[in-house]
Amino acid sequence: MNPPEVPAVIFVGQPNSGKSTLFNSIAGHKAETSNFPGTSIKHTHSRVNIGGRLLDVVDLPGTYSLCTSDPAEQVVLTHLFSERPDLIVNVIDASTLSRGLELTLELVELGYPMVVALNMMDVAERKGIQVDPAKIERLLGAPVVATIAAHGRGVKELLERAFDVLDKGQSLRSPRFSDDVEEKVAEVERLLPPGFPIVSNPRFTAIKLIETAGHACGDFLGEVEPGLRATVDGVRRAIEERRGAPAYEVISAERHHQAMKLAEETSRVLHGKRMTWDKKVDAVLMHPVLGYLILAAVFLAFFFIIFKVGNPLETLLIGPFNSLKAALAARLGSGLLFSLAEGLIQGVGGGVAIVLPYFLPLLFLMAVLEDLGYLARAGFLLDAFMHRIGLHGKSVSPFILGFGCNVPAIVSTRILESQRDRVLTSILIPFIPCSARTTIVLALVAFYLGPLWAMGFYAVNILIVAVVGWVISRFLKEPSPGLILEIPSLKAPRISSVLRKTWLQVYSFVRFAWPILIAGSLVLSLLNYFRADRWINDVLAPLIVKGLGLPHDLGVTLVFGFLRKELSLIMMLQALGVDYQNLMTVITREQIVVFTVFISFFIPCLSTFVILWKEIGKKWAFVSAGMSIAVALALSWVVRLVL
């Protein structure tokens, strides 16, 4: 067999095995890594050149097993079964060896060429676990390489062994199940009709038929013929009668015991050297009282840091833009040219000096929390509260991600098992103040009214999420299946990974948001120059002036707010024709609060709307938009009454 032109190599591993980190160190800097179960939800492709040889590498979401109903994990099955890869890189967390091996054994059954990366050897060592890769290699027949992906250790050897397998092939040794089970598997294997869509080999296909029929991953095996279906059903009943447990459980338990035996034979636990410090840290982080205090402190610190970093940066950066504008005003007079120049400066200056100072620290801190593994712990702590709004702790991570940007947060709801939970969580996420809205809140409310006002804004905002969640969950009665969430071991965030993640998001902000910001600002300048903005303002006047009590000129900003929220802020200054520092001369404190509240809630931004449509359907996207408008109106009205 000739090796294919560019071999496809896929990375398969359980969540938190360090798979994405390893992938990153091979594929450059494309996939995002983090320490929360199921964060790489979309798969990442990359073509790499290693020592003159090309490889197509694909990072897939983490999966616990090859029988799964979790939509994020099903991506893995589709890839494995329908796009036959040339090589699998199976990544195992050496510190939780026996569980990792369960997936490995399933992959050995699958029988594609494979190399195993025994990752996180340093964590295992700290735990006092000594693993012998060579021995696992002898028992499985696949190369096993010890790696520490975070430090790039072992990566070179892993690649060498991978090329070896690609060139020479390999023969895997799949351990047998107990005789009675193996006999039944063979029975199904024998009766597979000719032309049946075999995945990889007949034994694997037979095992999966027994294990999964009637279950999601059976779909990949095609419509089962009636004759075969009867055989499979008969075999399942026979296993169940003999073992007193459903067939899927028997096979899963067989593999579980194989894995435990394999782990026992190939690793030693040196007692007395167990990693106690991080157990102690965890005991505090998830303590019934201290845990919540720390959680509250983390969030307070989070916003204070962003404000403390962003505020002086903003003042520092905005100066030059203002003097530039003044200089231009003196030279260009008040013609069309100056209008355009002013629009350009407002757009660029807004992006650089107002948005970035808050955006940057927020993304950085978010990445730190993610990599640390704190999101799963927050999920544990907040589970009880989430039950009040009809959800559970697994939705906490998408919510927290929503503080960064709603769009990836909505995509990450795929980690939730039930459709109902996904819909409810996705609908609530647009109410979470994303970084763009945080920018507005910090730049307007915190800057002009003080940080305590901003805090109050957040408290009210979270209350609104809770109330809306409570209301919607009255309509979605179906019970939620309950929390099953892995708590990964704490990891010291690596600065390179955090910076990379921050950079990725800033890059996409600069690339996608800046052009819109600048174009929007220019368009507004032109509208202004030709006095066309009056028309829009007149149309919106009943809402803006009568409804909200805001200056007539602010009507156009709403239109731009639908494109991107932070645009409203810059447009606001542009529309009112003042500098950021002189804002208070044309608008009152009350109006600032009303404006912020209304802009924050009145509609999900365009990208959020689109992703809602894509992920949970048109109906819910419109429900979400409708609710946003209702909440924004009601809340602005309340604010006017109170202030």
Next chain:
Amino acid sequence: MTLLDAPHGTPLRIVDLAGGESVRRRLMAMGFHKDDVVELDGKAIFRGPLLVRNCTSDTTIALGRGVAQKVLVEPVHEPS
């Protein structure tokens, strides 16, 4: 007894996983099977979840009370 009534910090053997197929499959995929030895590491307040550690693989999961109720355990007498 169920995990809910089990004592903290002592080894427990899983006697049975009750509950629906999807919950059982999920637990098994995460490495929690009948006959495994686990330890209860903590409980959140306000009827929050339980922290359960598998002693063999040293993995920890958080289980909501509804799920924990379906996990039947018995104490293990440690070999002295």
